[in-house]
Amino acid sequence: MSDFKxxxxxxxxxxxxxxxxxxxxxxxxxxxxxxxxxxxxALNKNxxxxxxxxxxxxKCTGDIGDYVFGxxxxxxxxxxxxxxxxxxxxxxxxxxxxxxxxxxx
Numbered sequence: 820m821s822d823f824k825x826x827x828x829x830x831x832x833x834x835x836x837x838x839x840x841x842x843x844x845x846x847x848x849x850x851x852x853x854x855x856x857x858x859x860x861a862l863n864k865n866x867x868x869x870x871x872x873x874x875x876x877x878k879c880t881g882d883i884g885d886y887v888f889g890x891x892x893x894x895x896x897x898x899x900x901x902x903x904x905x906x907x908x909x910x911x912x913x914x915x916x917x918x919x920x921x922x923x924x
Contacts, residue, residue: 821861824861827845830848831845831862837902839876840876842859842876842879842884843858844879845858868888874886874897877909881909883897883904
């Protein structure tokens with residue numbers, strides 16, 4: 820496993836229930852601000868989606884994005900955590916967006 824992928828998966832384990840972050844936020848936190856797509860690829864290869872909650876990573880537009888088990892399953896998981904979704908987008912996205920800061924990493 821690459822260092823980048825390990826870093827991303829480690830960050831994802833820290834996203835609290837009821838919060839989401841973006842592919843872009845994770846890329847920035849990992850020191851590669853233009854690597855949003857690489858973040859998605861790393862999450863697509865998540866070896867343990869139960870322990871590493873990659874369903875909490877969404878697009879910067881608030882759209883829930885893709886998920887290894889399908890969008891519908893991602894939506895179900897997010898709703899179970901109390902996240903409201905309407906037409907594939909997170910309601911109150913800005914309020915729920917968990918931003919990584921240096922002290923969190």
